[in-house]
Amino acid sequence: MNLEIDFRSGIPIYLQVVERIRERIAASQLAPGDQLPTVRSLALELRVNFNTIARAYRILDETGIISTQQGRGTYVTNTPPPEASEKIRQKALTELARRSFADAERLGASPEEFNQILKDQVAHWQQTGRLSNPDSDN
Amino acid sequence: MNLEIDFRSGIPIYLQVVERIRERIAASQLAPGDQLPTVRSLALELRVNFNTIARAYRILDETGIISTQQGRGTYVTNTPPPEASEKIRQKALTELARRSFADAERLGASPEEFNQILKDQVAHWQQTGRLSNPDSDN
DNA sequence: AGTACAATGATACAATTATACAATGAGACA
């Protein structure tokens, strides 16, 4: 799943999981009928207790966009209407931007410095046609 | 832990705890990822109230060298502090940039679109003097 | 004495984890 959650943000993990999954559904990365990871497998991936994931799933279930079934698994039921999806998507992107700057700040970089690095990254991507490999200069 | 605290020194207990733990980390007796004692267990050991330990932990958390997580515990921080070597810092920043674009792509945004959003975020930061609040429009 | 302030303690609370439990489904076998 590769969900990005921040243990140091002060935002409860279960709420972060709710948001990240809503974003994936809004971005059609998860379509109706798709099965979500089991509470245990996602918990293992995120290194948290599976009850924390279960709590997130329960919230999503109560809002009706997924369906959790004991013994079977959890499945996506509805995708929000296009205009709502676009709004969620926009919010997800600005939120991602905010998190990125916050992470950069923790590494001692000002927003300006990090923005420069991001620009370089785009330039490199335009040259090579792909995002640079994390192991490229080891 | 066996922290040396002097109750008669006149120096507040929570400040002594802060100093003792800083020393342990500086001496690599506590490594990144290591879990510190819970506020209650350390309080029991030192015969003080656990709020006093919590206060010490909060100070260390604010300086970024440990991370306290409700319900989970407190851990020595993994990410290198800003004063780490420039090379490591640069590498961490480019890796962060790469991951950010990958996440944006997962949300259905091209690098160009996401870059625009990043620029807007910097502009907004320059206006308000802070990175925008995650809860601003919930 | 009285006041103000910082340090510490008491209590209630929220997030996360640990443990035991119940529902479902796949495979073995009569």
Added chain:
DNA sequence: TGTCTCATTGTATAATTGTATCATTGTACT
């Protein structure tokens, strides 16, 4: 077919961990 067993799934509840808020204590200063 039926049903047994067992692994896998989500559920329920209590224990553990840090947080928030206010009360208490001690000290310095008038």
